Amino acid sequence: MWLKNIFGTRPSSEVAKGRLHLVLAHDRTGLDGGRLQEMRNEIAAVIARYVPIDASAVEIQIETRNRATQLTVTSAVQPRNA
């Protein structure tokens, strides 16, 4: 394993773990990709009503730890006079 690490290859078990965290987060919310994008667009539209943002740069992320699932929306707010 240390040899692989020296050459910068991630152990396949780590890859599996990362993939599982992502897949399970989506499975647990029951949201498929399409619905998620729809929600992202609606949230972006709501934020844009209050502050100037680049609606296409709004990111949505679902993460899960210990069976608790967290939804994070990230959006950069543009300066007022931009």
Add this chain to the structure above:
Amino acid sequence: MGRAIVITSGKGGVGKTTTTANLGTALAQLGHSVVLIDADIGLRNLDVVMGLENRIVYHVVDAIQGKCTVQKALIKDRRLDNLWLLPASQTDDKDAVTPEDMRSLVFELKTTYDFVLIDCPAGIEQGFKNAIAGADEAVVVATPEVSSIRDADRVVGLLAAADVPARLVVNRISAHLVKRGDMLSQADVIEILALEMLGAIPLDDEVIATTNKGVPAVLEGKSLAAKEFIRIAKALAGHEVEDKAPVGFFTRIGRALGLSATPA
């Protein structure tokens, strides 16, 4: 009143039937009376894994439809005094049984036997719903692979919704693959599924060989997998279980000096 435990996984081929056969046999060896129910109607397999396929006269659907008494449909395992199998039907389909039927069947068996182990079919459809209907608790079997863990997670959610508490058995762990970084470890699986773990069964050629013969591995007793099945059966039944990892020298010294939170 006995306890009904469903053995389930979502994904097929991860070792539900092997786990049911071995845990049931181990519980019987420990002196408990045990009935194994094959709930995989239309695709019965527990009979061949137990080596009892030549003795089937009636099956679970006959018992539910009143074609015979439940007692009459039970096959007694001649190797042990207190082990019985209620085989599935091979010709009916899953709709031949309802969750209500299963609930009353399992309840009836619980009045006589200490443990009723229900071997659940793969999937999360009708067969799954039937299998969990009468269960007090669940053992979720998963192998350390992405697809198996994903399906197990789905099943854990469905069991929680049905108020059936679940514990985990990780099956076919290969120590050298884990060490090489090419297999998820049992700690990884516990972390991902956030479930209490009952045990981890090592990948063991002996299980394949004993299954070929229709003998549950625990009856031959010597293999690593058999030892772990026996340990899990003891934990399930609330027997004293020996600490799996031997306590190290320095831990002992630490404990003696009062450096550890765990009592010695």
